[in-house]
Amino acid sequence: MKGARRPIGLAALLLVAVGVFAALGVWQVQRMHWKHALIARVDARVHAAPVALPADARLNADLEYLRVRVSGVYQGKATALVRAATDLGTGYWTMTPLRLDDGRTLWINRGFVPAGTTRTAASDATPEGHVAVVGLLRLTEPKGSVLQSNQPQADRWYSRDVSALATARGLGKVSPGFVDAQQETAAPVAASVKPVPGLTQIHFPDSHLSYALTWFAMAALSVFGLVFVWRRA
Missing domain, CATH: 2.40.50 (OB fold (Dihydrolipoamide Acetyltransferase, E2P))
Known part of the structure; x- marks a missing residue:
């Protein structure tokens, strides 16, 4: 009796999936480190002593907050x-x-x-x-x-x-x-309304760790699937 044919195509597909999912997981870890560094910089700016307003040419994303x-x-x-x-x-x-x-x-x-x-x-x-x-x-x-x-x-x-x-x-x-x-x-103003300052909302979504774990889990499942179909054949 001839041996069963190895599922080369499916195995190749699963191997590619392992690489893609692992790469996405690594990318999310890198994004997490970048986001944490950004949060730390913004937190330092928000609580720092005030400085003079930079020149207009420098007013960009690097100076926000x-x-x-x-x-x-x-x-x-x-x-x-x-x-x-x-x-x-x-x-x-x-x-x-x-x-x-x-x-x-x-x-x-x-x-x-x-x-x-x-x-x-x-x-x-x-x-x-x-x-x-x-x-x-x-x-x-x-x-x-x-x-x-x-x-x-x-x-x-x-x-x-x-x-x-x-x-x-x-x-x-x-x-x-x-x-x-x-x-x-400023000089006091007698007015019917008074704006309430200090309500800046600073929020940076930080779900990169959960995303990374999801991608790594997908990579692990792909490895399991690769081993399973290869051994079954």
């Missing part, structure tokens, strides 16, 4: 409200441009105001005169949220797109990022 200190004069009439969901509920971020002492214009997220707040009320709550702000540097959020696009013509904003906001308010060139205010030093 850098704690900065800026000062200047608010342009309250240009205030915009951007939809927000926070631990305090749904409402708006109060975005107001700040004319910096060095001549640049930088959007400041002065904080959260509840749903129902009008732009006029938020504008009236803007301090006059010279102000100082300490906060976290953020990157612009172009076009809108995942679910809804910004509607500049209707003054409806779902993301903090600093360029589009500046165009809608006729501000000209602005810095390519914005600052989430944590502290604001």
Whole structure:
């Protein structure tokens, strides 16, 4: 009796699967180390002493969440409200441009105001005169949220797109990022609303270890399947 034919094709397929699954597992481990290093850097920035705002050319992803200190004069009439969901509920971020002492214009997220707040009320709550702000540097959020696009013509904003906001308010060139205010030093304002600062949400999904274990388990199962079909033949 002739011996059974070895399932060469199936064995080759399983061997390729072992290599692919193992490679994906290693990649997820590398991603996990990168993510942990990123979280450590951001945590250090958030709790560091504030520094001066870097030049516009340096405002990129490498500096996001850098704690900065800026000062200047608010342009309250240009205030915009951007939809927000926070631990305090749904409402708006109060975005107001700040004319910096060095001549640049930088959007400041002065904080959260509840749903129902009008732009006029938020504008009236803007301090006059010279102000100082300490906060976290953020990157612009172009076009809108995942679910809804910004509607500049209707003054409806779902993301903090600093360029589009500046165009809608006729501000000209602005810095390519914005600052989430944590502290604001200014003359007191008698207003019906007061933005609540310091609500920056910092969250980095970190599921790489579970993904890596899944891929390695798939690789192990493929090895088992390879051995099984080869020995059975």
